[in-house]
Amino acid sequence: MTRLVLKMAARNVLEHRRKSVTVGVIVAAAACLFTLGFSVLDTASEGIRKEFRNRITGDLYVTAKTPKPLSAFSWKDMNSLTEPVPRLEGHAKIKSYVEGLAGVESATSRAVGVVQVTSEGGTGKPGAAMLMGVDTNDYEKAFPDGIRVAGGASWTKGSGGLIVSDMAAGTVGREASKPGSSLTLSSMGMGSAIREAEVLGVLEPEDSNPLLSLLSYVDIDTLRHLLGYYLEDGGETGGTPGAKVAPAAAPNEDDLFSVDTVTVGDPAGGSGGDVAKLLSGLADREPPKIDTDAWQYIVVKVKKGASVDGVRATIEGFIKARGLDATVYGWLDGAGQIASTVLSIKDIFNYIAALIALVALLIIMNALVISVTERTAEIGTMRAIGGTRNFVKELIVTETVLLSSVAGVAGMALGAAGVWLTRLIGFRTDNFIFKILFGGEVFRPDLSLPGCAITLAAVVAIGVVASLYPTKIALRVSPSVAMQRD
Amino acid sequence: MTEGSAIVSLDSVKKTYMLGTTEVHAVAGVSFSLARGDFVSIAGPSGSGKTTILNMIGCIDTPSAGEVRIDGTITSGLSDDEITGLRSRTLGFIFQSFNLIPVLSVRENVEFPLLLGKGKVSKEQEEWMDRLIEEVGLTDRREHRPYELSGGQRQRVAIARALATNPRIILADEPTANLDSKTGEAIIELMRRINREFGTTFIFSTHDPKIVAEADHVIRLKDGLVAENTLARRANGGGEAAK
Numbered sequence A: 001m002t003r004l005v006l007k008m009a010a011r012n013v014l015e016h017r018r019k020s021v022t023v024g025v026i027v028a029a030a031a032c033l034f035t036l037g038f039s040v041l042d043t044a045s046e047g048i049r050k051e052f053r054n055r056i057t058g059d060l061y062v063t064a065k066t067p068k069p070l071s072a073f074s075w076k077d078m079n080s081l082t083e084p085v086p087r088l089e090g091h092a093k094i095k096s097y098v099e100g101l102a103g104v105e106s107a108t109s110r111a112v113g114v115v116q117v118t119s120e121g122g123t124g125k126p127g128a129a130m131l132m133g134v135d136t137n138d139y140e141k142a143f144p145d146g147i148r149v150a151g152g153a154s155w156t157k158g159s160g161g162l163i164v165s166d167m168a169a170g171t172v173g174r175e176a177s178k179p180g181s182s183l184t185l186s187s188m189g190m191g192s193a194i195r196e197a198e199v200l201g202v203l204e205p206e207d208s209n210p211l212l213s214l215l216s217y218v219d220i221d222t223l224r225h226l227l228g229y230y231l232e233d234g235g236e237t238g239g240t241p242g243a244k245v246a247p248a249a250a251p252n253e254d255d256l257f258s259v260d261t262v263t264v265g266d267p268a269g270g271s272g273g274d275v276a277k278l279l280s281g282l283a284d285r286e287p288p289k290i291d292t293d294a295w296q297y298i299v300v301k302v303k304k305g306a307s308v309d310g311v312r313a314t315i316e317g318f319i320k321a322r323g324l325d326a327t328v329y330g331w332l333d334g335a336g337q338i339a340s341t342v343l344s345i346k347d348i349f350n351y352i353a354a355l356i357a358l359v360a361l362l363i364i365m366n367a368l369v370i371s372v373t374e375r376t377a378e379i380g381t382m383r384a385i386g387g388t389r390n391f392v393k394e395l396i397v398t399e400t401v402l403l404s405s406v407a408g409v410a411g412m413a414l415g416a417a418g419v420w421l422t423r424l425i426g427f428r429t430d431n432f433i434f435k436i437l438f439g440g441e442v443f444r445p446d447l448s449l450p451g452c453a454i455t456l457a458a459v460v461a462i463g464v465v466a467s468l469y470p471t472k473i474a475l476r477v478s479p480s481v482a483m484q485r486d
Numbered sequence B: 001m002t003e004g005s006a007i008v009s010l011d012s013v014k015k016t017y018m019l020g021t022t023e024v025h026a027v028a029g030v031s032f033s034l035a036r037g038d039f040v041s042i043a044g045p046s047g048s049g050k051t052t053i054l055n056m057i058g059c060i061d062t063p064s065a066g067e068v069r070i071d072g073t074i075t076s077g078l079s080d081d082e083i084t085g086l087r088s089r090t091l092g093f094i095f096q097s098f099n100l101i102p103v104l105s106v107r108e109n110v111e112f113p114l115l116l117g118k119g120k121v122s123k124e125q126e127e128w129m130d131r132l133i134e135e136v137g138l139t140d141r142r143e144h145r146p147y148e149l150s151g152g153q154r155q156r157v158a159i160a161r162a163l164a165t166n167p168r169i170i171l172a173d174e175p176t177a178n179l180d181s182k183t184g185e186a187i188i189e190l191m192r193r194i195n196r197e198f199g200t201t202f203i204f205s206t207h208d209p210k211i212v213a214e215a216d217h218v219i220r221l222k223d224g225l226v227a228e229n230t231l232a233r234r235a236n237g238g239g240e241a242a243k
C-alpha cells in the first residue's frame, strides 16, 4: 500500500461524510457493545471460575468412575443429591501420584454425604446438610477461602467438629446450632448411622452461590462413621476394595432406629433421649475401625502458569495405565448449573455478537456499494489514466478498513470508558440471578483484553469482508465511463 | 505521410454495439493515419462515432473488427496490465467533464499519474510538474481542490495531468463542451501551445466548427464513417486531402 492510497483513502473517509458516518456509527456501536459485553461476561465467568476453583472445585477433581457424572460435592443431577457418592478406590495411589506432579499446587482429599441435622432438645426442625468431610489438618491450607465462618471458629490443628451451614443452622435453630453446642448427625439414604458433633462455627450465608449454601463441613472421621467407611477386619488400613462395609453403625439398626424416632423430615420429635441411649449403648461395644483411606474425591489445584489440560491428561494417563476405576473432571463439571449457565450466556452473547457483526456487515456493504456506484466516473478516470485494478482494489479496501478500524477503536474506547465507569460506580443489584452471575451485590467488570482483541479483529475483518463485493463492482467499472459523460 | 511515421493508425476499424437485438454500428469501417506531433480534430455531429474512436485509440475499448496501432503496436491482444501500462506511458487523457480526483489538490492531481507508475516522484518530475502547472497558469492555485476551481481552470488542471507522464499522445474527448466558448477557445489555444512546445500529438473530438478550424488534420465523421480527411496547413492557408 502506497502513501498515495493511504492519503486518498483517508481523505475519502473524511469527505464522503454520509457514508463514513453511517458505517462509522454502526461499527463504533458494535465495537462498543462487544467491548462491554465481552468485559461483563468475561468478568462474570472468570469470577465464577475463580470462586468455584478457589472455594470448592479446584481446577480438577478425581472421583470413582460412575455412570452418572459427579459434581465436586455430589451428583451433577440435582435430583440425585441424596444418593451416596461412591468411594474412590485406589485413592492413596492416585493421590501420591498427583501430589508428585510438577504442575500441581495442591491435592486435597474429600468425601461428602447428605445427613440429617437435629438438636437434642432443640426447638427447630431437623435440617438436611450436605456434609463435606475433610482432613482438618490441611484442608484450609489448600482452600483458604473455602470455609467462611461467620460466627465461631474453624478447626484448630487436627481437631474435629462441625462447621454448619447458615441454611442448616437456620433450620435447626440459631440457638441450638451456636458454637459450642452439640448437634446430632444422622446419615440419610440406605441404612443409618448417627454421630454427635460439636459445632465450632456457623458459615456465612452464601447468597450469591446457592450451591455452596448447601455445604457444611466436618472432620473426615465423623463423616466416615456416618457413611460406614469401616475396615472389614478391624486391622489393616489401606484401600482394599472390601473395606466398603455396609452401613455399620450398629449390629441391629432396626431395633435401634424405630422408624418414628429418627427419620428424614421428622419434626424434632423426641429423638434426643433415644440417641443418647444409643450412643451409650455403642460405647460398650468394641467400635469398628475406621478406614482411613476412605475418600471420594481428590481435588486438584494446578499451579499458576501450568496447563490444567496438561495435568488432567497426565492424571488420566496414570489412571488408564493402572487400570483404576476413576474419572477426572474439570472445575466446570463440579460447579453445577450456575456456572454452566453463565458460560452458556457467554455462548449466546457470542452468537448475538456474530449476528450483529453480520448485520453490520450487510449495512456497511450496502453503504459501500452506493458509494462505489456514485464514484464510477472517478474510478473510471483513475483506470483510464493508468490506475491498475489492484490500485482500485487497494484504495477501496484501505478506505473501508481505515474507516472501520478508526470507528472500531473509537467504539472500543467508548466501551472501555463504560466498563471503567461501571467499575467505578459498581453495578448494584438486588436481583438474585444477577447476584449469582456477578458473584455478589456489586459488580465491577474488568476490561476484557481478549475481548478487545476479538473486537478489533472483528472490526478489521468486517471492513475487509464488507469491501469485497463493492470492490468487485468497482473493478467492473470500465475506464470508458470516464469518457461517456455527454 | 507513410504508415511507418504514423503514431496512430486505424485500419478498417469497426465497432458494433448490441442494443437489445439490434446492432448499432458506432464505427462502421474506418481507416486513417495520424502523424507524430499533429494537432488532430475528430469532428462530426453527435452520435457520429467520435467517442468510440477515441476510446479505441485510448485502449479503453476494443474494435469489433480491424486494427488499431499505437506507435506501431497493435493494441488488440494486449493484456489488461499491458494496456494499463501503455495508457500510462504513451497516452494522456482529457475528458469532457474534467474528471479530476476530488480529494486531491491541483498539484496532487497532476502528480497522480506519476505516482501510479512509480509510487514516488523524482526531482526532475517535480520540476516538470511545476513547469506544467505554470504552463497552464495555475501556480497560485496549486494547493486548491477541484471544487474551488472554475470549469476552465479544472480543464487546465486536466491538461497538466494528461501531460505529467510526458505522453506522446493526448486524447481529448470534447474538451470544450462543458465550457463557454471563450474559455473553450482558451483551452484549445493552450493545447495548441503545448503541442507546438512539446511536440505532443493531440487528438481531440469536437462538433464546434470554430475549434475544428484550429486543427492541422481534420477527420470528419458521419454515421460511423469517415466523411472527410483533411490535412490543413494554416501556415500556408490551404489544405489538402490526406491519403
Ligand SMILES: Nc1ncnc2c1ncn2[C@@H]1O[C@H](COP(=O)(O)OP(=O)(O)O)[C@@H](O)[C@H]1O
Residues within 6 Å of the ligand: B017, B018, B019, B024, B025, B026, B027, B044, B045, B046, B047, B048, B049, B050, B051, B052, B053
Ligand atoms: N456502449 C454503447 N452501447 C450501445 N451503443 C453505443 C454505445 N456507445 C456508443 N453507442 C452508440 O454508437 C454511436 C456512436 O456513439 P459515440 O461514439 O458516442 O458518438 P459521438 O461521441 O460522436 O457522439 C451512437 O449511436 C451511440 O448511441
Ligand SMILES: [Mg+2]
Residues within 6 Å of the ligand: A486, B050, B051, B052, B173, B174
Ligand atoms: Mg462523444
